[in-house]
Amino acid sequence: MLIPEPVQSLIDAFSRLPGVGPKTASRLTFYLLRGDETLSVELANALAGLKENTGYCQQCWNITTADRTLCEICSHPQRDPAQICVVEEPLDVLALERTGGFQGHYHVLHGALSPIEGVGPEDLKIAELVARLKVGAVKEIIIATNPSMEGDATAMYLQQQLANRGVRVTRLARGLPVGGDLEYADQNTLLRALAGRQEMDQE
Amino acid sequence: MLIPEPVQSLIDAFSRLPGVGPKTASRLTFYLLRGDETLSVELANALAGLKENTGYCQQCWNITTADRTLCEICSHPQRDPAQICVVEEPLDVLALERTGGFQGHYHVLHGALSPIEGVGPEDLKIAELVARLKVGAVKEIIIATNPSMEGDATAMYLQQQLANRGVRVTRLARGLPVGGDLEYADQNTLLRALAGRQEMDQE
Secondary structure: OOOOHHHHHHHHHHHHOHHHHHHHHHHHHHHHOOOHHHHHHHHHHHHHHHOOOEOOOOOOOEEEEEOOOOOOOOOOOOOEEEEEEOOOOOHHHHHHHHHOOEEEEEEOOOOEEEOOOEOOOOHHOHHHHHHHHHHHOEEEEEOOOOOOOOHHHHHHHHHHHOOOOOOEEEOOOOOOOOOHHHHHHHHHHHHHHHHOOOOHHOO | OOOOOOHHHHHHHOOOOOOOHHHHHHOOOOOOOOOHHHHHHHHHHHHHHHHHEEOOOOOOOEEEOOOOOOOOOOOOOOOEEEEEEEEEEEHHHHHHHHHOOOOOOEEOOOOOOOOOOOHHHHOOOHHHHHHHHOOOOOEEEOOOOOOOHHHHHHHHHHHHOOOOOOOOEEOOOOOOOOOOOHHOOOOOHHHHHHHHOOEEHHH
């Protein structure tokens, strides 16, 4: 073995991360080898504590610290429990929170329906979402799944599951991205933008 | 805090790696959160063991396991101690070994001269290289520093230090793309550079 085993095993572990190939894994490993020990130790500790110290909010299934039953958003007195925004992943909550445009609660599905990858409704937090309708005074469900094949399929399925329950079901608008260029928009985006055109005085 | 502290601290640690920005750090962290625990644990263990279980060869200063005084190349009976190939980093040894075109020993400087970054000769393993000439029957020193400003400066400095010591000083042929990084060179380019090495006074 030309590469010492402790070095090779870190290269192998890094290589299993998404978007990290063997070359990048080597570079990261040798960077850590060359640098002082603090960064390796901090990374190791953060990794060891990651699963141990985190858990899921028992209402919206977003990630929270292990000592909490409800996350900060669900337990915040100023957030409106009548609106629930449904997203695929915890990172989507962060993206929406950064906009500052939503003051309701969330629901994290932890994925999207995908027959090809064998992800069915029972693999997602869909039953948990339906159960929330029975408890609280929910007025609106905003579906914010990704604008992809899987996200669309998930939105359609949710729409069926949530129909006739006395709750308004909406979905994030589709159209041209702000700051984008019309000539670079793909056909589907343009078609959606045309179909979903709005009266200008309504904006 | 919207992001739980254990999650944020891993994002922060990843962000300190070279070439990993905050977005990539978040993606890696949430990937680990979603996946099973084995990968996080393996990464944590590999990181914890990295410095503890590795050390430097006391002859060539390449990385080796902590229990060895000499690395596998230096202690290999079939390798020729009369030729020493001088490189900047341990990754460069791997790149040269992959070519299969060199059967001598190595010497890892652990950097290159750089007045801007404050790296002087005393920061590199140059004294250790000169000391090797006194001990063994070294006939040739092949300088394989990067074809960059710093690599060139280091090569020039080494040439001066090694002159008039009864040892042939050569350098990898300038077939390497200028401004490139040795570890990224393809095998054929490296083989040609090895075969076409030139006396330094011819340059």
